Amino acid sequence: MREFISAFYGNELAIGVQLGAWLFWTALGSALMPRIFSSPPSLSRFSILQFLLAFFFPLTLMAIRASKVFFHISPGEIPGLAEMAKVAFLTLCPLCIVSGFSYTTACQLISELKNHSPKTIGQVYVLEAIGAGLGGFVATLFFFPHLSSIHIVLLLSLINFISGICLWILDSRSEFRMPALILGLVGWLFLFRFSPSIEKTWDQWFWKDLKLLATKQTAYGNLAIVQTGEMLTVFENGLPLFTRPDPLTAESIVHYALLEHPNPEKILLVGGTLGGTIEQAFLHPSVHTIHAVELDPEAIGFVQKYIGTLDWPPHQVQIHFGDARKWIRNTQETFDVIILNMPTPYTAQLNRFYTVEFYQEVRKRLHPHGLFFFQVSSSENAIGKELSEFLSTLYTTLHQVFDEVILLPGDRCRFIASPRMGQLTSDPAILSKRIQERNLQTQYVQNYYIEFDLSKERREYLRSRIFLVPPERINRDFKPIAYLYDLLLWTTHYASFVKKIFIFLFKKKWIDFLLFFIGLLGIYYVFSKASHLPYSEIRLSVLTVGFTEISIELIWILLYQITFGTAYKALALLVAAYMAGLALGSRWGLRWASKNSKTFDRLIGIQCALGVYLMLTIGFLRIFHSNQMNRMLFPIGIGLGGFLGGAQFILANGFFLHKIPSVAKATGTLYGLDLIGAMLGTLFTTVAILPVLGILQTLSLLGILNFFAFLLLVALRLFTKNPSNLDG
Template sequence: MAGSGSMGRHLTAIGAAGWASTVAQILMLREIFVQFYGNELSVGIVLFFWLLWTAAGSALAPRLFGKFPAVSASRRWSSLIPGLLSAYALAMPITVIWIRGARLLFHIPRGDVPGLGQTILLTGATTAPLCLLFGFLFGSIWMAAADSTPKGRSGLWIYAAEAAGAGIGGLTFYFLLLPRCTALEAAILSGWVPALAALITMGRAVGTGPAVALAAAWLMLASLWAAGGRLESWSRSWVWGSGLVRSVDTPYHNITVLQGQGQQSVMIDGLWAYSIPDPQGAEDAVHLALLQHGHPQKVLVLGAAGPEILRELLRYPDLRRILVVDPDPVLLSMSRLDREDPTVGFHCDDIRRYVRRAEDCYDVVLLHTADPVTLALNRFRTVEFFRDLDGLLCSGGVISVTVSGGEEMLGEAQIRLVSSVLGALDHVFGDRVLYPGSRIRLVAARNPGILARDPEILAGRAERRGLALQYVRRDRLENLLDPLRQAYFDQVLAAAPPELNRDGHPVGFLYALGWWTARTEGGASGDWIGPMTSPAFRKIGAAVVSAVAFLLLIWLVFGPRLPVERGAALAVFSVGASLMVLQIVLFLAYQIWEGALYTAMALLVTTFMTGLSAGALAAHCFVDKPGGWARAKQALLVAHAGLAALALALGWTFGRGAPSWIAFPSRPWALVFFCAAAGGMGVLGGAHFGLSCLVCKIRSGKGAAGPRLYAWDLAGAASAAMGGTLILLPIWGLSGAGWACAGFLAVTFAALLRSLRLR
């Protein structure tokens, strides 16, 4: 039996690995999100492969462990761990470079949007090495600790230390590395943590192989750091080409500036935001909305839109106030004019939080955010957000919203996308005008009779205000507002009335996802989205899921009883899947009602990981105690039932009536509520995993169950990362997702109850 020094080295190793894995996951999500022009589909794919490869690596370790003689197993694993840590240290910066170069290796032209198949292939290829390595490292440390500490304590300490290291890594990245380092620099610096842990864990009896690996890792990390600036420039140019002017990572976005064809284009998270100069885009954004108001004096711009829009706004001599709101100070600084103007102001805040709490009113509101291709962007196209905007308008005020469309015709996926935005807008505002174009512009007002559809009226207002416009001219207004063209758009959009896009039921994201897949893969690939958006599909789907769950419950209750390890594995799988979905529900709910998720996410994740660590350590109460086996089984059932109850409570909380009573007096109280929910989930999840490992170890007398159960936990989370994001949340909403998790946990509770032989 190894002493406390051996266990200390194992905890150091897994803590450093957990720290580095969290930083690596954040970096990979950000890099792939940018390189493949991602939305929640790409994020779901990343999480799916991340968890799947990690689960595979973790499951592989016990298989190899069984091939070693028992007398030499611990020594072999202990000598292998420093080498694995050294390899992981190097894999972090190499993976960032590999992601950026993948488009070149797979011959995807610069500027082309990868299709769904290419995104899946590239994501699977780029995530495999690092994630397989981490999973194998986790399993190796677990097996070494379990072999050297046979009392059942080691595995729980390993799981707790990994969760604690992951939480600290998330905080360190968001608050220290992200504001000061590029992604590649952050990866190199983070690689030093497992490299240092490899040095600490290397015992005297370790052979020359791990020592050589560690020396090579330290040398290569130092070389990468010395060449970091050039590597950053080269790797960015692999993605954007020679026209790259600047690329910077902020706590909110990746912002890239490209030079080409006499323009500078600003890309946010890989998607086009605006170009300079773009006189037609600036005129359309400003004058199509402001000409609809009789005498605009105060204008609110939501989202940083570039200095050209501000110059166009300043052509109105009667404007007294222009305010630009965006959470990213870098984007706000890029929107500033060459000279200061007292009329223009900038406010750094989350858009939704500002809109909800603003006390001033505005004549015109220009919403400059992208299509709802992510759940984060979808919150700017919901009924609730439009209601908040309506509350900001002065008497006779108008708002302007854009959505991807077409000049003459709309495809099926585009019709669904535009109609989802239009339906939410029409539900709140009494009148609106549609301007066709590659970006359809919708101008809405509270009451009928405010908006003009006569080109003569709009052109006359421009002339009286002394506006000599180059693109918003009389003839173009006649073309945009042509009755036949307007009749076509009214007809095709009325033929596909969508369900209302709401905060708690984000169907607009599903329509945008269909448009995104149709755009990248062709029209046929988006057809799988259409049926999912209908109420009938949801009712049929709910009936099918309920029937399958009922049959599974009957089989689990009256069929053959599962062995303890299989029953625990099924329970751990269901808990892993449910925790992933509930985390996404918490993130989305906080973002909807409070915004500014970017730094809050670090706190929520850290609270959750701290809860996991605390819950796993709590399972030690049942080690070597009288009646520990029976008490551990009872506590495991309580933890499982507690998670089901928590999922049910969150489903009820985030139902349709939730926002009326979640009236937090200030943001700190909201953060306390969500952190408490995340921490509670973590404690129950950590205790459930720790108790499952303890029950299986006591039952079998072996420590190999830990890595296998960890693999089942990650497999459940992987399935939920895709299914929860793409199906469960958009189709059944926040409350439906909570209730679905509660139902799944209830079914697996029956299997766990029988496998533990409790009546």
């Protein structure tokens, strides 16, 4: 998952598309296995599947990295949704189908060992969840801090290879066992020994048109430094962070902000510290102190090796490392000017720097006559409907907190806000006068540049394209509207039908989504009844919970990202906490399912509990804002969701296996439904529901869907002709 995020620039859509592809192919594999292999399962078949997994792990990593070259995705280019889907579904297909085969085969083998006990699926499900949970914890504590992605994948490959050999030894008497073992280990050692060279070759292949100086994997992403002539550009996860020297960008960021203030003395820079902004700020004679906040401490040291010693005045510059929002919230310092030097909010992670909640924190750190500055991608002379709505949302959101807000035109629209009226100006004559008074020696931001950039016609045109949006379009932490608008702008560069889909979804309200999903579940229920599928209510329950559980996982990851700035380094830990909860819930469900009686009633109770859990989560988030949440709440919250999902799946399987004696058929049916629901959840939640409705309304939608499934189960209990059939 981390590799895919890195390949597609940290975009949350990439997570949803990747998980959707993973779940689709795994569900297909688990459903097809009993239909492809009619013969009884064997250890030799299972060992072959383990060998295939060992082979496909490194192959999949290579395919993901090579995909950007095959699909002609250049460094710094944000690919379209279609490209993401192609890469995800093509690269993950072999690995996930084999994984689905393996699950069903394991269920059949253990069923034979246990004399076809109905607890088989539950035991395999518990073991799978325990393995995933342990894998997440080990990866977080040991693998990610010390090993590269290729080393981690090779270790996983080795584990599966050894597992396959052990199974083969147990089942086979072939004289080729030992040569095969030696050959496999030699091949693995060769790959492990030369993996740094292989990784370097991959990097040079991707950056082949640029001079790649170095790469580094940090806790926050993948860094790369490339050289073009005399300029060095730093990329993070494939997107440019800054270029040095780049006086045009540095001057336009710093001087428009500082010229708005009559006497700037104390400055705060958020992001882009090494892009030349500090040097430009000290050109203003009144500036005596600069604080700068950077997220990744390793990035500064890594970049300094190539840009040389930074000529900053001693004792006047203080660099702080960590989440900028947390630092601003906790510091007691106040500033004349705060400059946000972040990219346009093309992800939900970046969106947290453009919300009402962040602006409120910024205002508390400004002097009474201070100002706040940021800029986003725009258009100098032609602002279309989507761009107009995007800029208007940012303007209205900023106006919720600051009394005075002005916008300055350009290829990047500049937003300047002040706590008091009458502090700001867009008059080029006043700004030009301050340039002369301060004797600024700049290359680009000079009198003629400002007079052209802020001409009356350009200012009036920009003003005509800005309007106040309604309250529901205000950008907030838990409802990232600006991120949605940026998605709309992003789709304008690709297929028009994708843009039309996003525009269509954007106009929909919560009730529209609810009716749509209730309708889908209703259609599935009617189809199941018409096809005479037994216990359609339980099938629908498993499908609904699969949809809900993956959405819960994605929502908690997004909440962590909103609260702490990045989920990149905590991703494995959060997934591990979810899988640990899943294992505990599965173990609890297995214990109750083994008692046979009242399994169905307990299934009803868990279905209701899941709906209650979602509603309580909404209440919790309304009471405790993102700024007040402790890190420990996240593994607890996501783990509790996993517990309920694991218990529900095992209880449903326990009931099903008493009615359908075929382990393979029961396994393929319910596991496939669970994964199909999860696949739909990843795609709908990340692409449509979360961007349009926000976190709180998404949780309420999921809660009602689960109460709908609960009512169907209750109806089955109340209106079945022979209630005793539900108790056995």
